[in-house]
Amino acid sequence: MEIDRRTFDRMLELTTQQQAKELSRLGFDLFENADEYYGIVIPSDNWNAPDRSVIEDFFERIYDDHEAKMTLYDKTHKLSSHDSKLLKDFIISDAGENEYYPDLFIGHLTSNGKSLVVVVERTGGCTDCEAKLAGVFSDMRSALQRIGGEDYELIS
Numbered sequence: 001m002e003i004d005r006r007t008f009d010r011m012l013e014l015t016t017q018q019q020a021k022e023l024s025r026l027g028f029d030l031f032e033n034a035d036e037y038y039g040i041v042i043p044s045d046n047w048n049a050p051d052r053s054v055i056e057d058f059f060e061r062i063y064d065d066h067e068a069k070m071t072l073y074d075k076t077h078k079l080s081s082h083d084s085k086l087l088k089d090f091i092i093s094d095a096g097e098n099e100y101y102p103d104l105f106i107g108h109l110t111s112n113g114k115s116l117v118v119v120v121e122r123t124g125g126c127t128d129c130e131a132k133l134a135g136v137f138s139d140m141r142s143a144l145q146r147i148g149g150e151d152y153e154l155i156s
Helices: 005-011 016-026 052-062 066-076 081-097 140-148
Strands: 036-043 103-111 114-123 130-137 152-155
Touching: 005 016, 005 103, 005 114, 016 130, 036 081, 036 140, 052 066, 052 081, 081 152, 103 130, 103 140, 114 140, 130 140, 140 152
Parallel strands: none
Antiparallel strands: 036 103, 036 152, 103 114, 114 130
């Protein structure tokens, strides 16, 4: 979407909430104007610092002796290197299959040959899909760092 230079220059200075209001004012539709599928970003904190409930769910789905595994984890608060690798794979696989894990879609704002990236997180299925602005960024690298942190996995 082509926008005026003044709005373009100001967009990166706004908070995400202010950006959402500005996009609405411009008539930028989060579904129609951000329709390029990018993928799913999974921050490494999901497996490097998981909640206890995630570990419990992981053990229950992977191991027959999940109660013994959980008891050991509760004592040590550590996973074996094998379990850490399996947990990472489990979380990535689960995110890819879960329609309520945010998928990223992108759109663009342009002015005088320059472009900004509008990143939208969509969740839900075809009957209950919701879109939420993740932000307007100078490029996808900046967007991914903000959304995924310093270390993340991208499923595209």
